[in-house]
Every structure is written in C-alpha cells, then in structure tokens.
Amino acid sequence: MDVFKAKPGFCPECGSIFPPLPMKGNVVCYNCKKDFDPEVFGDMKIKYTIHFNTYVPKEKDAKVKEEQDVADGPVVERKCPKCGHDKMSYATLQLRSADEGQTVFFTCLKCKFKESENS
Template sequence: MKFCDECGSMMQTEGDKWVCTQCGYETLRDEAAEAEMVTTQAQEESEIIESGGGSSGLPTTSANCPNCDNDEAYWYMQQIRSADESETRFFVCTECEHKWREDDH
C-alpha cells in the first residue's frame, strides 16, 4: 500500500504508476519497494494459533456468572468509549454463555 506524498490519501496502481484517488498525483512504481510491502494475501496465508481457551479461543478466569452461578468465564477487553477512557472487560459464562461486563472506575 502506498500513500500520496501530496495529500496522504491511499494510492492505486495503474500500469507502471501509482495514482492518487483523491488529488490525481502520480509517481512511478518501484518493484523493489513493492516487494517489501505486506499484502492481505500474505496475512491470510499465515497460520492462526489458538490461545488455549477451549472452543472460543478466549482465555478463562474465575468469575461468578450472575445468571447461573457458574464460577468460570471466558474474558476479553474492548475499547468502547473514547481513547482516553479505560477499556471495558467482558465476560462470557463457560456454561450458559451469558455475557456481562465489568468497567474500571
């Protein structure tokens, strides 16, 4: 992927040139530089490694499910508010798959 030197937008290939989709800036392609670029095809071919959390692939922890009183849950963290706020921790019960969250205050 190449970005425009003029406006910063993503460029597309057209023959032996890179062309900006926004401002029309053009530059010649460099095969050596393009060989160094990582493509989505290369990412798709990589091996996926599962991290032990059973069939969900999520790690487990001790947590009391408010729905069925099971004492084990999968967990993950997700940014749901603005970037300057802390992440929210989500839990999924390993028995009934009830989902709840825990906010850091």
C-alpha cells in the first residue's frame, strides 16, 4: 500500500527522491531499500522549444550585411545626433569603479560620429 501520493521520481513508500533510473532493471530507493519497476517514474517527458533566427528577405539581406560590415559592434536603433541616421553600433567598457555602471560607446553607421553614455 502506498503511504504517499508521490510524484514521478519520488518513492511512493517513504517519499524520498529516487536515484537516477538505471539503464536496465529496477530502481531501488536509497532510504527504504524497496525495489520498484521503472514505471514508478511515470510520464516524465521533457518539452523543448527551439527558436530559430528570423528570415531576412534577400533585398534586406544585402543591406543588413553592409551595416554589419561597417559596424563596430551590435547594431541598435538609436538616432545619431549629428546626421539623424537611425542606426548606431555600440560597445561597452567598465571605465569607472566596479560599483558604478558601465560606459556605452555608440558609433553612427552613416557618418561615424561617436558618443558615449554612462549607464
């Protein structure tokens, strides 16, 4: 008779966590030393979600590659104060003490204007 309403992976007799399921044979509880069929683990399926890169049409692909070639780092949507272009690349450095934020350096992809921001 089961004493506990155990979840998969736990002993229905004493409630202890089971050792890893062996490649073959039964599983033996560390605590109460009872022997159980592998079915005691129940349905322990794992669900994975895989995220792929988004599709970039060929006409946009050339523009994206061109921007990446000229960029000094990752590209963000940020308006350049000098020329008004809406894309800038950035890089970060820890220039101040460790308990203060980092410094972010932005570079315009069009006119190469550089600015910094303390975060």
